[in-house]
Amino acid sequence: MYMKLDDLKTSHLNRNIVFLLLILMTGCSTEKEVVLNGATMGTTYQVKLIAGYFKNTSELKEKIDNRLQAINQSMSTYIPDSEISRFNAMQDTRKKLAVSDDFLHVMLAARDIHEKTGGAWDGTIKPLLNLWGFGNTQKNHQVPDEAEIKKQLHRVGFEHIEIFPEGYLQKRKHSLTLDLASIAKGYAVDQVSDLLRASGMENFLVEIGGEVFAAGYRKEGQPWRVGINRPSTSASTTDVYRVVPLHNRAMATSGDYRIFFEADGKRFSHLIDPRTGYPVNNGVVSVSIAADNCMLADGLATAIMVMGREHGMALIRSLKDVEGFLIVRESDGEIVPYMTDDFRLLKP
Numbered sequence: 582m583y584m585k586l587d588d589l590k591t592s593h594l595n596r597n598i599v600f601l602l603l604i605l606m607t608g609c610s611t612e613k614e615v616v617l618n619g620a621t622m623g624t625t626y627q628v629k630l631i632a633g634y635f636k637n638t639s640e641l642k643e644k645i646d647n648r649l650q651a652i653n654q655s656m657s658t659y660i661p662d663s664e665i666s667r668f669n670a671m672q673d674t675r676k677k678l679a680v681s682d683d684f685l686h687v688m689l690a691a692r693d694i695h696e697k698t699g700g701a702w703d704g705t706i707k708p709l710l711n712l713w714g715f716g717n718t719q720k721n722h723q724v725p726d727e728a729e730i731k732k733q734l735h736r737v738g739f740e741h742i743e744i745f746p747e748g749y750l751q752k753r754k755h756s757l758t759l760d761l762a763s764i765a766k767g768y769a770v771d772q773v774s775d776l777l778r779a780s781g782m783e784n785f786l787v788e789i790g791g792e793v794f795a796a797g798y799r800k801e802g803q804p805w806r807v808g809i810n811r812p813s814t815s816a817s818t819t820d821v822y823r824v825v826p827l828h829n830r831a832m833a834t835s836g837d838y839r840i841f842f843e844a845d846g847k848r849f850s851h852l853i854d855p856r857t858g859y860p861v862n863n864g865v866v867s868v869s870i871a872a873d874n875c876m877l878a879d880g881l882a883t884a885i886m887v888m889g890r891e892h893g894m895a896l897i898r899s900l901k902d903v904e905g906f907l908i909v910r911e912s913d914g915e916i917v918p919y920m921t922d923d924f925r926l927l928k929p
Contacts, residue, residue, distance in 0.1 A: 626649065628777070655681055710853060831874055865907055873902050
């Protein structure tokens, strides 16, 4: 039986029902892709939602922006009255600082990552970044002398922060400062994902500054596809080395090919080993980590860049539900990928 469009127009059906009938008659999908984007944490975010045609998503953008603003107000070192700025300004080691649930949750996760990586990830590394010219206090890159590196190393050590589960932080060294940029974006991705689930969304992709979480499927019913950037100084952000399918998984990537300087014929990366005070030079040029949550993936990607291929791969294999993809520049200059068995199964 066929129904004429004129019959529909003259009926008492409302426009939504007419539209739905037309979709069913033509065999078109009853779902749409909605894209929301904006700025946050010194970078950009993009959210792709797969929703029914009559699902109202107009309020989600405001909810996402408000949630990201709250996280930024907690952990941005660029906001003078943020929680992290108040912690950094605190000099009294006898004082406890009350912090929000956001800050506490990230600090507890940070402590876990710090311990798992043997100190390769350290949120107090900012004095060393500043010394090498990679911080936000100066722009001039330089190779500091050994005595100055040793001096700044005394201002580094995440283990010197006391974290109380009741919601307090305390310094054991007055000179300690925090910078959580290497896991805060991952946390923000996780929080936006939680917000979307609470709003009834099942299929979506959240991306903040390159860190992602993929839930469910794309409109076509296939897994979301996320690209790993080609590790080259000349590569654009759209130059893809490998495509990875993600389903209910997060992925974060860290690399040494964007931020560096050269001096006396040597290349110095912004990725500094907090245990030695020197930029890493272990051949690893890119690390991508897939995990259940983006904060863990974010922190591990940074840490394993510091740890190197052998120790990094051993750590990944020791962790449950974590996969890794490392790109290594061998001594002959050849770029070689290394990956865990489970990551190898993630075929595009």
